[in-house]
Amino acid sequence: MRFPDGIEAQPEVLRTSAAVVRGTLDHIAPLAEGAVVALVGIGASEHVARSAAPVWRSLGLRAFALSATELAGASGPVADVVVAMSESGRSSETVAALEATTGRRIAITNFTDSPLAALVDEVVALGSGPDSPVYTTGYTATLQAVGLLGEHWAGSGTDWSALPDQAARAVAEAKPVIDSVVERFDEARIIDVVGSGASLTTAGEGALLLREAARALTAAHETHNYLHGPMEPLDPSVACVVVGAGRELRLAREVSDLGCCTLLVTTETGVDADDRLALIRLPEPPSPLARSVLEIVPLQLLGWSLASRRGLHADGFRYEQDDIKLGNR
Incomplete structure (x- = not known):
């Protein structure tokens, strides 16, 4: 998907993704009382985590945010529950972070057959479809999904339909x-x-x-x-x-x-x-x-x-790195 097409597609993708996420949440178990939740990601997903954690705390959840790189070399639990975000499910740092942790693990991803999804106990599926190389639909769908998951656990009833x-x-x-x-x-x-x-x-x-x-x-x-x-x-x-x-x-x-x-x-x-x-x-x-x-x-x-x-098309990156994504898609 081209970057400008991704911008224009977001209203319909948000509507479609919300329905998929709500269906997924029916199968996400409640949090144990007093459970501490770590929100983990890298890049755009880390930005989501940094903002979602205080919002979740305002809902009464015990949540904090970590960059996936902060968990490199970790051993044992960092929280009772780890929620890892990666639209592709292939971010190598996020997958490594999940491999280094124990306890209940949940992924928020657009690809339920991804390496990240294979590691976790539960998956929140985005169902947001194709995205542009510079993220548009995947980013906003992730924000919405994180908001809906937090409210699901907190038992609040915000109406996101508008x-x-x-x-x-x-x-x-x-x-x-x-x-x-x-x-x-x-x-x-x-x-x-x-x-x-x-x-x-x-x-x-x-x-x-x-x-x-x-x-x-x-x-x-x-x-x-x-x-x-x-x-x-x-x-x-x-x-x-x-x-x-x-x-x-x-x-x-x-x-x-x-x-x-x-x-x-x-x-x-x-x-x-x-x-x-x-x-x-x-x-x-x-x-x-x-x-x-x-x-x-x-x-x-x-x-x-x-x-x-500037004569640019926002359709890829000049400096592609071969160690930040796992596998091919």
Whole structure:
């Protein structure tokens, strides 16, 4: 699947994948009382884990996030339950992490016949179909699946059914805003992507996909850490994407006042765009992780617009590595 096709396909994929995931969850056993859960992944999946863990804790689950590489050489249990995420099921580091752990192990993957799925006790199947080389549908389907799994275990009843239509609206409404700022982002020497809470996954994945799709120099930052020094190099040669509705609102105004081309992605209604600050206002989603699904859409569109300006097709990688995926697909 081509990158722009993956962006457009997400509303329908989210709808289809949600039905598959819900069917899978019927066979996922409850957590034991007081069980500690480790969310594990690498790359885009690690970004999902970092945001999902605090959301799960807010639901009353005892959850924390680990990079798959942190488990290299581990022996014995790191948690009562390990939830490993890999869209392909072939990420070598994640498979190695599961091989090094004991206890209950669960995979979230699009491929139930993958090496990762073969290692675990239970599989949450994404059913999200083909994905683009720079992840689109697989990433957002994973976010949705992690949100649904956490709520399944917590016994909460959030209605996610509006999310596909909200994603379609986000795609349509973000396009003209991206068109209005892409030239200035193309001229920037670096793009900072900033967010906090559940939006931390948007900062991490957004910075990653801009590098992958458009070969842009980027950096991802947690909002409050950004205030403690990383802002110091800011000048008009830096562009910023600020994601969120808390301290991010003030931050977006501050960095735009420094002359940085700034894009604010938010659900907040009490803020307006101006000549220095572009605004994408998202619909209010049913949960923090559903909001993260919507937040990545403008970054995907920015990545594709930048790639197109630079004559790139976002259809593969210049520096393919032979040790990060197991087998062939």
